[in-house]
Amino acid sequence: MRKWLVLLLLLILVGFCAFFFLLPPKKYIRQQEQVSFSSKAFSRGLFNEATWQQWWPGEKKDTTTFRYKGNTYSIGKKNLSSLLINICNGNDTLITELLAIPLTADSIELEWVGASRPSNNLFHQLQQSRWVEGLNSDIETLLQKMKTFYTQVDNVYPFKIREVKVVDSTLISTSATVDAYPTPTLVYGLLDKLKAYAKLQGANETGLPMLNITAKTNGNYLARVALPIDKKLPDTDEIQYRWMLGGGNIFVTEVKGGPHTIQQAFTTMDQYANDFNRVAPAIPFQSLVTDRRAEPDTARWITKVYWPVM
Template structure:
């Protein structure tokens, strides 16, 4: 009897110590949180998260699906906050977009709070479930940071930046009363080559094109980088690009894709309040004069900026 009493006392003591440990180390309210740094502006991050809120299928690869009973979705949106909901976990979660002083640098912070209740078994279950949810949200925010940091995903083209020095450009231009065709532009490019030969000027061989519209008039300019000005009178117009930075992006496709590339790159510039240094231009990477299939065209869009 004495041994049984001692054993019973030991078991009771173990249970009491276990309960004390549970209530001590697993409080009535549990909170998990984290943050990631995103190489993008807050607007790009907000737009991406808002699209995911509207339809998770927009980018299913961003949501981890390998963690058991730890899936969640984005619900309400009130900038800069996004509410999170999980069918497997009680409590409330949120994402917060926090701008920083640096350009293209944003913090994506997240938090989840849940009441564990008085039942010790529920507390333990909630604790481990919350750890799985923590891994899931953490993986999601890392995926988002990687995705949004690539301008291909947010602006439709991979944007790169280069420094340029004083550049002398030999150009020819022509006005048209309607949208110039590829054949018309090719004739202008051929005229540029002829003028360079007449002026005996060596060039880089890379032709730049720019187009602008004023009312019903369309002006196309073709130019090539050169080292010296013509020594005699010629049909060339000389222009100069001052030292600045060059933002570029390559697009695939014909005129519609090229115009979309200009628009996307300009949106990138406007979103960051970047000052333009001179008119934008394009560099055909595929010879449009010999390749009639516009789906094979590749064009580098260039924006000189400060």
């Protein structure tokens, strides 16, 4: 009887030892998600940790620390194409890396990887193993949340950009070069010339006045204005016929504010076109919704910003 008891105890001991040594010393995190979107735009949004609060499904402690299902995620070092993220739960800590790997101009692969530190305690290893299994499931969910959020254009850019078709294709235009930023008085003086010429020629306005201001290298500014009309008119010394491709593609956004806000919108449009590999066949322009001569408060100006693309 004793021999059988000793043999049973030995078998149990051998079993425990075998189980201990067969357990992998490290537990791994590895989750992947492929995204079809501009790789540049997606990465720029993802690496701006201030935006994480907008999609994170759990508690947001600050701009770099978040909680989800009992675990604390802390964003650490930011590399060129990855973020180091520390995950903690009690005494357990896991250093992980979130990589954003561009595959093409319009696709990117997200990969979240990490490995736990091995424990000498068998029971802690078992606990750690269950914890890491749960983390793999949680991280799969978090990657899906990232994908959904950063593939929405309105979440990546500060202005709501739409692509529409060109409607006003027949224009008359004039311009002036000045040594200071063009004032509303100057701009509307040029537009008054166009309106008077259109009326003289029996043409009707079909849309809002257009404006493009270009800073020259010598410190001067070139102000170009245009007026959409319903028929082609002959050129004069000061006024020229201009044409845009009717039905062509054009980006548009509407902004409220003065020159600084409008310039921000142009910068965003440029970035958006570059992110999605679109080329501008013509100069961008403002469409003047508010009569700026009648409204001196620039904070109240409404402007549509257009960026032709192909």
